[in-house]
Amino acid sequence: MKIDTVKGGAYALTCTEACTVQAIRADAAFITILEADTAGQYSFVAPGEAVEVSDENAMVTQVLKPAALGVTGRSGIQSGGDVVLRNLMAEAAAFSGIVNANGGIHVPLAAGAETDTASVNRAYAMGMAQLVLMHQTRTYWLTSSCTATNGVTINHAAPGCYCEVLLGANGGTSLTLPTTGTVSGGDYSKILGYSIPFRHNGGAAGTWIKVSMLIGAGGEWTESLDAGMDGYRFRPVSGSAPSIARLVEVTLYYHEGYKSRVRELIGVGKPPGYVVRTTESSLNYDSNTNPCSAAYRLVITQSEISYTSELGAVVWLVMGGASGDTVVKLADIRGWDTYHTSVSPTLYLDVQAGEYGGRVHLESPTILNGIGNNTYVRYGLEPYQRSWITAEAEVPYKEPEQPSAS
Structure with missing residues (x-):
C-alpha cells in the first residue's frame, strides 16, 4: 500500500508480519529503506513524498519527536533483540545489565566544572588516590x-x-x-x-x-x-x-x-x-x-x-x-x-x-x-x-x- 509522507519526516511502522518499506523516486523507481524481519514496530525517515509498504495491514504513524539522526535500524530495534549502532547520542539512558565499552569510556571532566557529575568524579578520584x-x-x-x-x-x-x-x-x-x-x-x-x-x-x-x-x-x-x-x-x-x-x-x-x-x-x-x-x-x-x-x-x-x-x-x-x-x-x-x-x-x-x-x-x-x-x-x-x-x-x-x- 502507498502511504503519503513528508520529506525528511520520521515515521513509526507497526507491521503484523515481515514486510518492506520502499521509497518512491521521482522516476517511479523504488528504493528499499527498511526491511522488517518479523512483526513489530520499526522506525524510518521518509526521503520523499510517499513510500510503499508491503504489509497491507501495517500502520504508519508520523513521529513528532524522532530519535537522533545517524542511527540506522535496518532490522529495527525490538525487545530482546540485538542492534549495532555506529553512533548514539542520548540525553539519558538506563541499563539493567552490564555495559561493555571495549574502546574505553571518555568522560569530559573539566577542572572547576560546576556540575554534580564533575564533583562526584573529582571526589571519587581523590578517594582512590588516598586509597x-x-x-x-x-x-x-x-x-x-x-x-x-x-x-x-x-x-x-x-x-x-x-x-x-x-x-x-x-x-x-x-x-x-x-x-x-x-x-x-x-x-x-x-x-x-x-x-x-x-x-x-x-x-x-x-x-x-x-x-x-x-x-x-x-x-x-x-x-x-x-x-x-x-x-x-x-x-x-x-x-x-x-x-x-x-x-x-x-x-x-x-x-x-x-x-x-x-x-x-x-x-x-x-x-x-x-x-x-x-x-x-x-x-x-x-x-x-x-x-x-x-x-x-x-x-x-x-x-x-x-x-x-x-x-x-x-x-x-x-x-x-x-x-x-x-x-x-x-x-x-x-x-x-x-x-x-x-x-x-x-x-x-x-x-x-x-x-x-x-x-x-x-x-x-x-x-x-x-x-x-x-x-x-x-x-x-x-x-x-x-x-x-x-x-x-x-x-x-x-x-x-x-x-x-x-
Whole structure:
C-alpha cells in the first residue's frame, strides 16, 4: 500500500508480519529503506513524498519527536533483540545489565566544572588516590647494618631514607642494604610488590648495576660478593631442595647500546627443581636518556595474590630523560605467595663504574600492599608501558663456575 509522507519526516511502522518499506523516486523507481524481519514496530525517515509498504495491514504513524539522526535500524530495534549502532547520542539512558565499552569510556571532566557529575568524579578520584597511598608502606634503611665491599663508603645523607655511594674510575662494589620499619606486617601480609627508587650515573662501556632480591622465605642459599655482572649474588646450596624463596635480579648495562637483563632463579614443578628464566631487552634510548642515570625506580609487583607458578608478576623500569617512554616493561616473572613474603626486605646491589667513576643514589623501598587480593599498580602502569624485549628463555638451573669481578 502507498502511504503519503513528508520529506525528511520520521515515521513509526507497526507491521503484523515481515514486510518492506520502499521509497518512491521521482522516476517511479523504488528504493528499499527498511526491511522488517518479523512483526513489530520499526522506525524510518521518509526521503520523499510517499513510500510503499508491503504489509497491507501495517500502520504508519508520523513521529513528532524522532530519535537522533545517524542511527540506522535496518532490522529495527525490538525487545530482546540485538542492534549495532555506529553512533548514539542520548540525553539519558538506563541499563539493567552490564555495559561493555571495549574502546574505553571518555568522560569530559573539566577542572572547576560546576556540575554534580564533575564533583562526584573529582571526589571519587581523590578517594582512590588516598586509597592507593594508604596501601603503600615505607621501609627504612638499617644504617648500622648496611655494608659495602672494596673499602667503599656508604653516605647516609638522610639516615634511614636516602644514601649514596661514590665509586672511583673503574671501581666496583657489592652493597647489602637491610630495611626495617614496616608497620602491620604479618604472616598474610598482602605484600604484592616493591617500588625501589635508585639511580646510577654511568653510560660508558663496561658500566653496569645489578639489583637483587630474595622474595619469599625458605631454601638454602650461598651469597657471592663481587661476583661480576654475570655471577649470581645468591645461588642455591648444592643439592638443596627448592622452597618458596626465589632470586629476582635486574641488571642494567651498556654494551653497544643500553641493555637490560632480568633473571629469576626459582624452584618449580613436582618434585620441584630450580629453573632460570632470563629476559633480555635492548632499550631504545640514546645518550640523552641514559637508562642508568635517568632511572627513577624499579617496580616489581604481581597483579594479584598467586599460589601457582604462573607468570603473574612484572618488572618495570620507571624513568625520565628526554623520552616520552617512561614506563618500560622489562620482564614477566612468577607471582608469589604473600604468606611467605618478608615485611623488611633486604636489597642487594652490585655496581661497576666506568673510566670516569660513578655515583649510586638509593632511597629505601616502598612496599606495595594489595587492595583486597589485587594490586592497583599494573592498572596504572600498563596503559603507558613500552617494551623492547629481545629474548626470553627458561632453562634448568645448572651450578655454574661463579665468575669473579676480575
